[in-house]
Amino acid sequence: MLFFLIVVVSCAVLVTHWPALSAKVISFDDHQYLTENALVQNPSFESAWLFLSQVLEPSTVGGYYQPLAMISLMLDYALGGSENNLMPFHRTSLILHTANTALIIVLLYLLFENVWAAAAAGLLFGVHPMTVEPIPWVGERKTLLAAFFALWCLILYVRYAQKGGRKFYISCMVMYVLALMSKPTSTPLPLVMLLIDYWPLRRAGSKSKIIFEKFPLFAIGALSAVVTYISQSRTAATSLPGDYRPEYGLLVLCHNIIFYLYKMLWPMNLSSHYAFPKLIGLANPMMLAGVIGTCVLIPLLIISLRWTRAAFTGWLIFFVAILPTMQVIGFSNVIASDKFAYLPSIGLLMALTAFLIWLYKKCGFSKLCMTAAIMIVPLLSVSEAVGTRRYLANWKDTISYCRYMLTLTPSAASLYNLMGIAFQADGRPDDAIGCFYRAVRLNPNEVETYNNLASVLIDQNKIDDAIECYEMALRIKLDGVVYYNLGVALAKKNKLDEAEKCYEKAVKIKPYFPRAYNNLGNIFLLKGRFDEAEMCFQKALQIWPNYPQAWYNLGNTFKSQARLNDALDCYNKALWYKPDDAEIHNNLGITLALIGQPDDAVAHLRRALQLKPDYVEAHYNLGIVLASQGKLDEAITCYQQALRFKSNDIDVLKLLAQAYAQTGRFDNAVTTAQSALRLLSADKNAELVDYLQKKIESYKQQKP
Numbered sequence: 209m210l211f212f213l214i215v216v217v218s219c220a221v222l223v224t225h226w227p228a229l230s231a232k233v234i235s236f237d238d239h240q241y242l243t244e245n246a247l248v249q250n251p252s253f254e255s256a257w258l259f260l261s262q263v264l265e266p267s268t269v270g271g272y273y274q275p276l277a278m279i280s281l282m283l284d285y286a287l288g289g290s291e292n293n294l295m296p297f298h299r300t301s302l303i304l305h306t307a308n309t310a311l312i313i314v315l316l317y318l319l320f321e322n323v324w325a326a327a328a329a330g331l332l333f334g335v336h337p338m339t340v341e342p343i344p345w346v347g348e349r350k351t352l353l354a355a356f357f358a359l360w361c362l363i364l365y366v367r368y369a370q371k372g373g374r375k376f377y378i379s380c381m382v383m384y385v386l387a388l389m390s391k392p393t394s395t396p397l398p399l400v401m402l403l404i405d406y407w408p409l410r411r412a413g414s415k416s417k418i419i420f421e422k423f424p425l426f427a428i429g430a431l432s433a434v435v436t437y438i439s440q441s442r443t444a445a446t447s448l449p450g451d452y453r454p455e456y457g458l459l460v461l462c463h464n465i466i467f468y469l470y471k472m473l474w475p476m477n478l479s480s481h482y483a484f485p486k487l488i489g490l491a492n493p494m495m496l497a498g499v500i501g502t503c504v505l506i507p508l509l510i511i512s513l514r515w516t517r518a519a520f521t522g523w524l525i526f527f528v529a530i531l532p533t534m535q536v537i538g539f540s541n542v543i544a545s546d547k548f549a550y551l552p553s554i555g556l557l558m559a560l561t562a563f564l565i566w567l568y569k570k571c572g573f574s575k576l577c578m579t580a581a582i583m584i585v586p587l588l589s590v591s592e593a594v595g596t597r598r599y600l601a602n603w604k605d606t607i608s609y610c611r612y613m614l615t616l617t618p619s620a621a622s623l624y625n626l627m628g629i630a631f632q633a634d635g636r637p638d639d640a641i642g643c644f645y646r647a648v649r650l651n652p653n654e655v656e657t658y659n660n661l662a663s664v665l666i667d668q669n670k671i672d673d674a675i676e677c678y679e680m681a682l683r684i685k686l687d688g689v690v691y692y693n694l695g696v697a698l699a700k701k702n703k704l705d706e707a708e709k710c711y712e713k714a715v716k717i718k719p720y721f722p723r724a725y726n727n728l729g730n731i732f733l734l735k736g737r738f739d740e741a742e743m744c745f746q747k748a749l750q751i752w753p754n755y756p757q758a759w760y761n762l763g764n765t766f767k768s769q770a771r772l773n774d775a776l777d778c779y780n781k782a783l784w785y786k787p788d789d790a791e792i793h794n795n796l797g798i799t800l801a802l803i804g805q806p807d808d809a810v811a812h813l814r815r816a817l818q819l820k821p822d823y824v825e826a827h828y829n830l831g832i833v834l835a836s837q838g839k840l841d842e843a844i845t846c847y848q849q850a851l852r853f854k855s856n857d858i859d860v861l862k863l864l865a866q867a868y869a870q871t872g873r874f875d876n877a878v879t880t881a882q883s884a885l886r887l888l889s890a891d892k893n894a895e896l897v898d899y900l901q902k903k904i905e906s907y908k909q910q911k912p
Contacts, residue, residue: 210314210326210327213323213324213327214313214314214327216327217309217313217327217330217331218306218309218310218334220331220334220589220593221305221331221334222302222306224334224335224593224597225302225305225335225339225340225596227597227600227603228298228301228302228340228343228344228600229295229298229299229302230295230604231294231298231600231603231604232294232604232605233294233345233603233604233605233606234291234346234630234633235345235346235347235348235606235609235626236347236480236622237347238345238347239629240270240347241269241346241349242281242285242291242346242347243291245268245269245278245281246268246722246723246752246755247259247268247278247282247752248268248281248282248285249285250752250754250755251285254754255282255754256275256279256282258751258752259275259278259279259282260279263439264435264438264439264442265442265720266439266443266720267720267721267722267751267752269443271443271444272391272392272435272436272439272440273389273392273435273436273439274390274391274392275389276353276386276390277349277353277354280349280353280390281297281346281349284299284300294344294346297346297349298344298346300349301343301344301348301349301352302343304349304352304355304356305334305339305342305343306334307356308352308355308356309330309331309334310330311356311360311363312329312330312333312334312359312554313326313327313329313330315359315362315363315366316329316557316561318363318366318370319408319561320408320561320562320565322561322564324564324568325561325564325565326561328561328564329557329560329561331585331589332557332560332585332589333553335589335592335593335596336475336592337592337595337596337599338471338472338475338478338546338549338553339546339550339596340478340546340596340599340603341480341545341546341547342550344600344603345480345547350390350391351547351550352550353391354387354388354390354391354551355550356390357383357384357386357390357394358383358384358387358394358397358551359551359554361380361383361384361394362400362401362404362554364376364377364379364380364383365377365401365404366404366409368380369404369405369409369411370409377421381424381428384397384398384425384428384429385428388429388432392432392435392436392532393532393533393548393551394551395429395432395436395532396529396531397425398425398429399528400525400529400554400555401422402418402419402422403521403524403525403528404525405418406517406521407517408517408521408558408562456488459490459498460488460534460535460536460543461502461534461536462498462499462501462502463495463499463543463544464530464534464535464543464544465498465501465502465527466498466501466502466505467482467494467498467544468526468548468549469505471546471549472549472553472556475592475595476595477616479612479613479617480545480546480609481542481613481617481620481622481623482542482543482544482545482617483541483542483543483617483619483620483622484541484542484543505523509523509524516562516566518558518559518562519559521555521559522555522556522557522558522559522560522562523556523559524555525554525555525558526552526553526554526555526556527555528552528555529551529552529554529555530549530552533545533548541622567584606627606629606630606633607627607630607634610623610624610626611627614627619650620650621647621648621650621651621654621657622651622654624643624644624647624650625643625644625647625654625656625660627643628640628641628643628644628657628660628661629660632663632664632667637664637668640664641661641664641665644660644664653684654684655681655684655685658677658680658690659677659678659681659687659689659690661677662674662675662677662678662681662693662697663693665677666697666700671697671700672701675694678690678693679694682694687717688713688714688716688717689714691710691713691717691724692710692711692714692721692723692727694710695707695708695710695711695714695724695728698710699727704731704734704735707731708728708731708732711724711725711727711731712728715728721751722749722751722752722755722758723748725745725747725748725751725758726744726745726748726755726757726758726761728744729741729742729743729744729748729758729762730761733765733768736768738769741761741765742762742766745759745765749762754785755785756782756783756785756786756789759778759779759781759782759785760778760779760789760791760792760795763776763778763779763782763795763796764795767795767798767799772799772802772803773803775795775799776796776799776800776803779792779795779796779799780796788819789819790815790819790820790826791816793812793813793815793819794812794813794816794823794825794826794829796812797809797811797812797813797829797833798829800812801829801832801833801836806836806837810830810834810837813829813833814830817830822853824850824853824854824857824860827847827849827850827860828847828850828857828859828860830846831843831844831846831847831850831860831863831864831867832863834846835863835867835870840867840871843867844871847860847863847864851864856887858884861880861881861884861887862884862900862903864880865877865878865903865907866912868880869906869907869912870912872910872912874908874910874912877907878907881900881903881904882904884900885897885900885901885904
C-alpha cells in the first residue's frame with residue numbers, strides 16, 4: 209500500500225508542477241549558476257574537481273561552499289541544458305522535488321506507522337504553492353538537492369533509532385555530509401534529530417547517550433558552519449547581529465515566524481522577492497503583527513504540551529531548521545523566501561500527520577465525521593494545486609515574472625535591475641536602460657545596477673558613459689568584477705596602461721578570477737612583456753584548466769617568441785575545449801605551416817573559413833600556405849576572397865600582385881600593385897611606397 213500511495217502522490221506532484229518545465233526565467237543569481245559560470249558551461253572532471261576543491265573561496269559563485277549543487281547543474285548542461293534551453297535543468301529539479309515528496313512520505317510513515325496520514329501530508333507538501341520556487345529557478349537546485357540528502361539522512365537516523373546498527377548511523381552521517389555539500393542550511397539536522405528523539409520517537413534511555421551519539425554529527429555541522437561563514441564573507445556580503453541595533457534581529461525573527469506560517473496557511477501573493485521593510489520597528493504594521501503573533505503563538509504551543517508534544521515539537525523542528533535563513537545573520541537582500549521553508553516544513557508536516565491520525569481516531573465513531581475528515585485532504589490538495597498552477601503561470605519568462613513581482617513590491621530596485629538584464633538579453637536596450645535608471649533612483653548605492661547599466665551602454669558603443677558608470681560603482685564599493693569590466697572598456701579606448709591597472713586591482717580583490725588574469729595577460733602580450741603574459745595565462749589556467757581562451761592566448765605568447773612546439777600544444781588544448789573556434793584553427797594552421805606541416809595547416813585554415821567565411825586573415829594565411837606549395841591559382845582565389853571582405857588590405861594586395869606575376873599575369877599584377885600604392889601616403893610609408901614602385905616596374909618588364 210505504501211508503494212502504491214507514493215506512486216499516486218508522485219503522479220499528482222508531477223502533473224501539478226508540469227508547467228515548470230517550460231519556464232524561461234533567468235532569476236536573480238542565475239548568472240552565477242549558469243549564464244556566466246565558466247565551469248558549469250565546460251562539463252569535465254577538472255570542473256568538478258574545482259567545485260570540490262575551492263572550499264573557502266569559490267571562484268565562480270559568490271557565497272558558500274555548494275559543490276554538489278554546482279556539479280548537478282554542470283551535468284544538466286552536459287545533457288543539453290543552456291541559457292536558451294532551461295528544460296533539462298527544470299526536469300532534474302522536478303524529479304528531485306517528486307523524489308523529496310516520496311521521501312517525506314517514507315519518513316512520516318516510519319515515524320507514525322500510518323500510511324494514509326503519511327501520504328496525505330506528503331501530498332499537501334508536494335503540491336503546495338510554496339514548493340514552486342526551487343523548480344523553475346535554476347540556481348535553487350541546491351535547495352532541492354540538499355533536501356534530498358537531508359531527508360535520506362533523517363530516514364536513516366530513524367531506522368538507526370528504531371533498529372540500531374552501525375550501518376544506519378554511518379549512512380546517516382554520509383547523507384548529512386552530502387546535504388551540507390549541496391547547501392549548508394542543512395547544518396541544524398543534528399538538532400532536528402534530538403527533537404525527533406523527544407517526539408515522535410520518544411526514545412527511552414540515558415539523555416547523555418542520545419546527545420553523545422550525535423557528537424560526530426555536531427562536529428561536522430560546526431565545521432560546515434565555519435566554512436560557510438568564511439566563504440560567504442570572502443565572496444559575498446555578510447552581516448552579524450552586532451552590525452545593527454539590538455532589537456533589529458529580534459524584530460526580524462518575530463516577523464518571519466508569523467510570515468512563514470501565514471504563507472503556508474494562505475499561500476497567496478507568493479514571490480521570489482520579499483523585500484526588507486523600509487522601517488524595521490513596531491511602527492511598521494507587519495513588524496507589530498509579527499511580535500504580537502509570536503507572543504501569542506509560543507505560549508499557546510507551550511500550553512499544548514499538557515495534551516500533546518506534536519504542536520510544540522513540530523513547530524520547534526521547523527524553527528530550528530529554518531533558523532540559519534531567518535536573517536539574524538544577514539546574507540541576502542530579502543527578509544524571507546519561500547525556498548527557505550522547503551526543508552524546514554518537515555516539522556509542520558509531522559504535526560499535521562499527528563493531527564490527521566488524531567482526527568481519524570476521533571471521528572471513528574461517526575461515519576459522517578469520518579467522511580468529512582477524509583475529504584479535507586483532497587479538497588485542500590486540489591486547492592493547493594490550483595494555486596500552484598496559477599503561480600507557475602507567472603514564470604513564463606523573466607520579464608513576465610518581474611512584472612508580476614513588481615505588482616507586489618513596486619519599489620524594489622533589485623526587480624528593476626533584474627528586468628533590465630532581461631530586456632538587454634531580449635535585444636531591447638532602451639527598455640533595459642530605463643529599468644536600470646529606475647533601479648538607481650530607488651537604490652543609488654547598488655553596485656550591480658551601475659555595472660549592468662554600463663554593459664548596455666558598451667553594447668551601444670557609449671564607452672565614455674559606461675566608464676563613468678563603472679567609476680560610480682567603484683565609489684560605492686571596490687568590486688573585482690567592476691574593475692574587470694572597467695578594464696575591458698578602457699582597453700576598447702586603447703588606454704592599455706589604465707586597463708592594466710584595473711585588471712591588476714580586479715585580481716587583487718578577487719584572486720580566483722580567470723578572465724581578469726587572461727585579459728591582463730593580453731595587455732602584457734600587446735606590450736611585448738612575454739614573461740608576464742605567460743605568467744598571467746598560466747595563473748588563469750591554474751584556476752580554470754579548461755579555459756580555451758587562456759590556452760589560445762598562451763599559444764599566441766609562445767608563437768610570438770618562436771616557441772612553436774609549445775604554441776602548437778596550447779592551440780591543440782584550446783581546440784579540444786572549443787573545437788568550433790575559427791581563430792584557434794587559423795593560428796594553429798599558421799603554426800603548423802611554420803614547423804613544416806603545410807597539409808595539416810591547409811586543413812585547419814579551410815576549417816576556419818568554414819566556420820567564418822568572411823575571416824580575412826584566414827583567407828590571407830591559406831593563400832600564403834598554398835603559394836608555398838606552388839598552388840598559385842588556389843592562392844590567388846584565396847587573396848581575391850580576402851579582398852571581397854576587405855578591399856583596402858595592402859598586405860593582401862601585395863601578395864596577390866606577386867601571385868599574378870608568378871603565373872605570368874603581369875597586367876593584373878601591375879593593376880593590383882598600383883591599387884596598393886594608391887592606398888599609401890608617401891610621407892608616412894616611404895619605404896613601402898619605394899618597394900611597390902620597384903615591383904610595378906619589375907612587373908611591367910614581365911619579371912616575376
